[in-house]
Amino acid sequence: MNHEDLQHLNVHLAKAQASATYRMMDHVAVRRAAGARVLSLSAGEPDFDTPVHICDAAVDAIRAGHTRYTQVAGMRSLREAVAAKFQRENGLDVSWQDTIVCGGGKQVIYNALAATLNEGDEVIVPAPYWVSYPEMVQLCGATPVIVTCGSEDGFKLTPQALADAIGPRTRWLILNSPSNPTGAVYTREELAALAAVLLANPHVLILSDDIYEHLIFDGATFHTIAQVEPRLISRTLTMNGVSKAYAMTGWRIGFGTGPRWLLDAMEKLQGQQTSGASAISQHAALAALTGPQNFIAESRSVFEQRRDLMVKLLNQAPGLTCALPSGAFYAFASCEGLIGRTTPAGAKLNTDEDVAAAILDEAGVAVVQGSAFGLGPYIRIAYALDDDALIEACRAITSFCQLLSQENHAVAE
Numbered sequence: 091m092n093h094e095d096l097q098h099l100n101v102h103l104a105k106a107q108a109s110a111t112y113r114m115m116d117h118v119a120v121r122r123a124a125g126a127r128v129l130s131l132s133a134g135e136p137d138f139d140t141p142v143h144i145c146d147a148a149v150d151a152i153r154a155g156h157t158r159y160t161q162v163a164g165m166r167s168l169r170e171a172v173a174a175k176f177q178r179e180n181g182l183d184v185s186w187q188d189t190i191v192c193g194g195g196k197q198v199i200y201n202a203l204a205a206t207l208n209e210g211d212e213v214i215v216p217a218p219y220w221v222s223y224p225e226m227v228q229l230c231g232a233t234p235v236i237v238t239c240g241s242e243d244g245f246k247l248t249p250q251a252l253a254d255a256i257g258p259r260t261r262w263l264i265l266n267s268p269s270n271p272t273g274a275v276y277t278r279e280e281l282a283a284l285a286a287v288l289l290a291n292p293h294v295l296i297l298s299d300d301i302y303e304h305l306i307f308d309g310a311t312f313h314t315i316a317q318v319e320p321r322l323i324s325r326t327l328t329m330n331g332v333s334k335a336y337a338m339t340g341w342r343i344g345f346g347t348g349p350r351w352l353l354d355a356m357e358k359l360q361g362q363q364t365s366g367a368s369a370i371s372q373h374a375a376l377a378a379l380t381g382p383q384n385f386i387a388e389s390r391s392v393f394e395q396r397r398d399l400m401v402k403l404l405n406q407a408p409g410l411t412c413a414l415p416s417g418a419f420y421a422f423a424s425c426e427g428l429i430g431r432t433t434p435a436g437a438k439l440n441t442d443e444d445v446a447a448a449i450l451d452e453a454g455v456a457v458v459q460g461s462a463f464g465l466g467p468y469i470r471i472a473y474a475l476d477d478d479a480l481i482e483a484c485r486a487i488t489s490f491c492q493l494l495s496q497e498n499h500a501v502a503e
C-alpha cells in the first residue's frame with residue numbers, strides 16, 4: 091500500500107502490522123501454488139483432523155436446520171457447556187450467563203480490548219508475546235507496554251517486572267500460559283506471586299489467554315489466575331476455545347468468562363459487528379465440550395513426543411539452541427549463532443527475520459522469526475507435523491546451518 095492510500099485508513103490501522111504468522115502462512119501458500127515443496131512449521135494449528143463425532147454433530151446441525159442466527163453471545167446450550175467446562179477443568183464457579191461465545195479466541199480478546207480501551211490507556215504485554223496482542227491494543231487506540239521476559243526468567247513475567255510496568259493508565263495485563271511462542275507455563279506459585287501484585291493494583295484488569303491449556307507436558311497441572319486467586323475473578327477475563335484442544339482452528343469458536351459488565355459490553359459490540367459465531371460451528375463446539383474427551387490426552391501425548399524429538403534435533407543444528415518448552419506446540423530456538431553469517435546463496439543474516447527468510451528460501455522450511463513475537467534473535471518452530479516431516483525439516487535446517495558454519499570456517503582459515 092502506498093503512502094497516499096494509507097491516508098484513507100483509520101489512523102490506528104494504518105500504523106498496524108499485518109499478522110506475522112499469517113504473512114508466513116501466505117508465503118508458504120504462494121510457494122506451494124508455484125509448485126515448490128515447503129515444510130511448514132509456521133502455522134500455529136494442530137495437524138490432526140477434527141474428531142469425527144464433532145464433524146458429525148455439525149453435519150447433523152445443518153440437516154436439522156440449525157442454520158440461522160443464534161443469540162449474539164452464543165446458544166444457551168453451548169454457553170451451559172462452556173460454564174460446565176470452566177467449572178470442571180478450572181474450578182471456576184460460573185453459570186451460563188457468565189460466559190460468551192465468539193468467532194474464535196481472537197474475537198474474545200479483541201472484543202474485550204475494544205470494549206474497554208480508550209486513547210492513552212496502557213496494556214501490559216509480556217514478551218515474547220503472541221503477535222496479535224500488541225497490534226490489537228494499538229488498533230483500539232491504546233498503548234502496549236512491552237515487558238521483555240528473557241530466557242533467564244524462562245520467558246515468564248516476574249512479579250517485580252509486573253510491578254514496575256504498572257502505571258496509573260494500565261487497563262489490562264495479558265497473560266498467556268502455556269505461551270505462544272515459547273511454550274512457557276506458569277506454575278501455581280508463579281501465578282500467586284503475580285496475583286499478589288495485581289491485588290495491590292485494583293485498577294488493572296487481567297486477560298488470561300488459556301487457549302493452550304490442554305497442551306501441557308511432563309505431567310504438570312494447568313493453573314489459571316482466576317482459580318489461583320479468586321479475589322481477582324471480578325476483574326479477570328478467562329478465555330479459551332476449541333481450536334487447539336480439539337483441532338478445530340477453522341471452526342472459529344472461542345469463549346470466555348468474566349465479570350458481567352464486561353461480557354455485556356462485549357456482547358453489545360459483537361451484536362453490532364458479527365452477530366456472533368457460526369451456528370454450525372457452535373453445534374460442533376457443543377459436541378466437542380460435551381462428548382468424549384480422549385482426543386485431548388491423545389494429542390497431548392503426541393505433541394509431547396514431538397517436542398522431545400524437535401528439541402533434540404534443533405540442538406544438533408550448529409548455531410541454534412533451544413530450551414525444553416513445557417507446553418503448547420512451539421519450540422522457540424535462539425538463532426544468535428547464525429547472526430552475522432552468510433548463506434551459500436549469498437544472503438547475509440543480520441536479523442532473525444533474515445534467518446527465517448533464508449531457511450524458507452534455502453532449506454524449504456517455514457518458521458517465524460522471534461522478533462515478530464517481541465524477542466529476537468529467535469525462531470519459532472511449530473511442531474504440528476508428523477514425525478517424518480519434522481525429521482526431514484530438522485535435517486534441512488541442520489544442513490542449512492552447517493553450510494553457514496563451513497563457509498565461515500573456511501573464511502576464518
Ligand code: GLU
Pocket residue numbers: 109111112132133134135220221222270
Ligand atoms: N495462533 C496461531 C499462531 O500463532 C495461528 C495464527 C494466528 O492467529 O496468529 O500461529
